[in-house]
Amino acid sequence: MRTLSPLKTVSVALMLVLGVACSEQESADQAMVRQAVAIEQADECHLCGMIISNFPGPKGENFNKSSDTVNKFCSTRDLFSFVLQPENKRQVKEIYVHDMSKTPWQRPEDEYFIDAREAWFVIGSEKKGAMGKTLASFAQKTDAEVFIKEFGGQLYRFDDITIDVL
Known part of the structure; x- marks a missing residue:
């Protein structure tokens, strides 16, 4: 059975932590995607101001x-x-x-x-x-x-x- 050196063990652990952190950040960015909102009766056009x-x-x-x-x-x-x-x-x-x-x-x-x-x-x-x-x-x-x-x-x-x- 092979054993990993302490340096390799730390390197693998660090890569796993960074991988999880990056994937959590991607999930947070994806969660920031908004959905369209309802157009209310009195809403005005952002460009021309019409109802x-x-x-x-x-x-x-x-x-x-x-x-x-x-x-x-x-x-x-x-x-x-x-x-x-x-x-x-x-x-x-x-x-x-x-x-x-x-x-x-x-x-x-x-x-x-x-x-x-x-x-x-x-x-x-x-x-x-x-x-x-x-x-x-x-x-x-x-x-x-x-x-x-x-x-x-x-x-x-x-x-x-x-x-x-x-």
Whole structure:
């Protein structure tokens, strides 16, 4: 039977402790991920100041890395107009939009918020949002494609949307 030298024993123990500490830190960081919050009747758009619930179409929300507050938007167009600004782009932690395959266009329901970075977007459809033309958002590509067949537009992923595209 082999025995470990005291130096090897301490090294192995130290590696185990560091491994556990790192995995606990990763778990803490993952726990910090926030969820979308309900849009209340009197909530105003962070960008334009309009009452969010007065308008149809998908809405958006974002949390910044340095703040516990949520920014709410009356349309996905306003959301993107805000998060794509150079001074905001690096500060955004989470971004949420409605999955329009699961909620009515006229009054999107808050339980159908999805991670915007994973969503599919349709730009240029005939459907209107708070600021006129808006970005229809979907969790599944197939749902976005069905929407395009009915209402027109072009399909985009989150990272493909720029100020120029808007």
